[in-house]
Amino acid sequence: MAIEKTFSIIKPDAVERGLIAEILKMITDTGLKVKAMKLIHMDRPQAEGFYAVHKERPFFNELVEYMISGPVVVSCLEGENAIEKYRTLMGSTNPADAAEGTIRAAYGIDIQNNSCHGSDGPDTAKIEVAYFFNDDELVG
Numbered sequence: 001m002a003i004e005k006t007f008s009i010i011k012p013d014a015v016e017r018g019l020i021a022e023i024l025k026m027i028t029d030t031g032l033k034v035k036a037m038k039l040i041h042m043d044r045p046q047a048e049g050f051y052a053v054h055k056e057r058p059f060f061n062e063l064v065e066y067m068i069s070g071p072v073v074v075s076c077l078e079g080e081n082a083i084e085k086y087r088t089l090m091g092s093t094n095p096a097d098a099a100e101g102t103i104r105a106a107y108g109i110d111i112q113n114n115s116c117h118g119s120d121g122p123d124t125a126k127i128e129v130a131y132f133f134n135d136d137e138l139v140g
């Protein structure tokens with residue numbers, strides 16, 4: 001299987017509750033490696049740009065408000081089958097539907113405040129990593 005990169009956000013609800021270390025441990029326990037990481041507080045244009053694919057969805061404004069409500073941890077993760085592996089670790093968008101052992105089952109509050117983001121495919125992974133990191137910020 002191919003070595004891939006994916007993009008992760010530990011979202012405001014999780015950072016605010018002091019869950020950075022717990023979520024990072026779940027990530028690294030799967031064997032995924034952190035290639036780049038930073039704590040940031042997004043501004044509105046940055047969050048709107050990141051979620052541009054959702055701008056017609058009814059929850060877009062609420063989603064942007066939430067994502068700028070506090071700091072987040074953005075990272076680039078790498079490993080075998082990284083995109084699908086991390087999506088599986090996150091669990092379903094709605095924590096109420098998320099499988100046991102997933103980040104969202106453990107820590108998600110509701111369908112919006114669901115603690116984490118992960119890229120949903122190779123094209124979005126590339127775009128999302130590049131949205132937050134320059135090439136020279138990735139180790140190795």
Ligand code: ADP
Pocket residue numbers: 054059062063092093111112113114116117118120
């Ligand atoms: P995922 O993060 O699982 O890929 P989506 O890409 O569909 O899910 O949605 C992006 C984010 O928007 C979700 O993670 C969640 O924070 C928020 N969201 C999704 N659906 C809803 C909804 N029905 N109401 C409020 N927020 C939502």
Ligand code: MG
Pocket residue numbers: 120
């Ligand atoms: Mg998505």
